[in-house]
Amino acid sequence: MARLTLVRLLGAALAYTTLVAAAPPPVVNGGLTDDYGYVELADMAFAAPLAVAADIVSAVPLKPAEAGDVPPGKTRYYVHADVRALVSGRADLPPQVSYLVDLPTDKKRKLKAVPVLLLAAPTARSGELRLVGARAQVPRTPDNEARLRSILTASVAADAPPQVTGVQRAFHVAGSLPGESETQIFLRTADRRPISLNVLRRPGERPRWAVALTELVDDSAAPPKPDSLLWYRLACGLPQRLPEGAVTGQSPEDADAARADYQVVLTGLGPCRHAG
Template sequence: MKKKSTLSARKLALLCLISAVQSQISAAQTPGARTAAQLSQPAAGLSYADIADLADMAPMVAQARIGNIIKLRPEQAGTVPAGYQRVFVEANVTALIRGEGGISPTVRYLYDARLDARGKLPKLKKADVLLFARKGARPGEIQLVARDAQIAASAAELERVKAILSELVANNAPPRITGLGDAFHVAGTIAGEGETQIFLRTENGDPVSLSILRRPGQAPRWAVALGEIVDEAARPPVRGSLLWYRLACGLPPELPAQSVRALAAPDAEAARADYQVVLSALGPCGRTRSAR
């Protein structure tokens, strides 16, 4: 009886924390621009862009082993997508990968677990996971940045997350792209020759530009410059790098009219065609967490 009483008291203590944690997590998971993205594919199918999205959103990334799991009753859970069960999780932190100010040895959070084909919860207890989160209101409480911000901590996934985070915090990390600025085009002296430069708008105001060069009888060449000066040695970004991700996932599908407003019609058309050269070379962003 003593053991049962102790377990009941522990369960009651955990449940008492649900209300405070739920109010924060629900705020981050209410319907909005990211809701569709939060209804995710399993972690095994996550692409570079998926992981980069999560890492970019999360001020805290930790590796942990799940301990206790408590299923929330409907009146406690709030709005939960069909096919999911909201659970209260207590996990033991094994490593803090990113985060200022440290982290509690044990963390508590809400998680929407995808149910299996039989409508049952997957086996979560003792699972090693990576958590993309922010701090909660109280010590030991965290808030996942998205519904799918808990993924399996396989060795390969751990190394991929660490590599992306290293790129994100580097001094020369490429900034987030917020839009396109002015485009310029200069036609060459012979047919088929020309150069286009397109300036990008960035979140922190750092200069980023695209340059596309055409020569007769040659395939168009393009490069991206991070800085005021276009380096002659600049090259396109490597697929699966942070710079590639910023461009492939941040550039709009077309060069807007505002960007070519000062150009003559032939030059504007050439700039639009050169912009499509860049998009084609970058390829699709590759997000799989939602149908975008």
């Protein structure tokens, strides 16, 4: 019976999505690294139908001939883990689940009893999961779990910001004083809810910008907090340059000013860093 289970596993291994190779990280927590940033966790959380808190019971390394297409420097493991909680998603999970994961090759690796967060999808076989990314077996540290729960909670809130899909229009208007101006930028979103950006310039002051989840920007609007869902939607959803179609009909001077103000927003947001 154990041999038949292994044969089914090897079939799954051949179909397993090839994970991205990376340089071996420092070995902590049984060979798992803790350096998961907001963007990486959010990317995987939104790609994963399930987020599962579990404790690894066993991790069996597969032989190269059995493992399928494994990146250089990696070993593919067949893991059994006890389920502690279903953090998000809907599934009737058994007390123990199994899955495949690629980890940097290390003969001294000890994965037994390691607490993890699994960002995964169910498979046709009950109790088998498919991880959604190369690092979707996340160490279940207090910081990682708190960050993941924060992302998931924010995503289902009534005022959750929509996914940004592009820029619709940008309008620049000069003020009555030299050096005074305002640019309004209206964004496209996946569900057509409005998000608008506003950049104000005053003589002798640094440009100020704000975001509002409406088409109008009021006095209470402000930039999003770093490592928040709104920040993530903007930093990872906005194009790196203002599209030419967004300033159609503006004078060359106003179009250039709008482009400059758009860069103020991107600089204020900072980069969307997908790695931990």
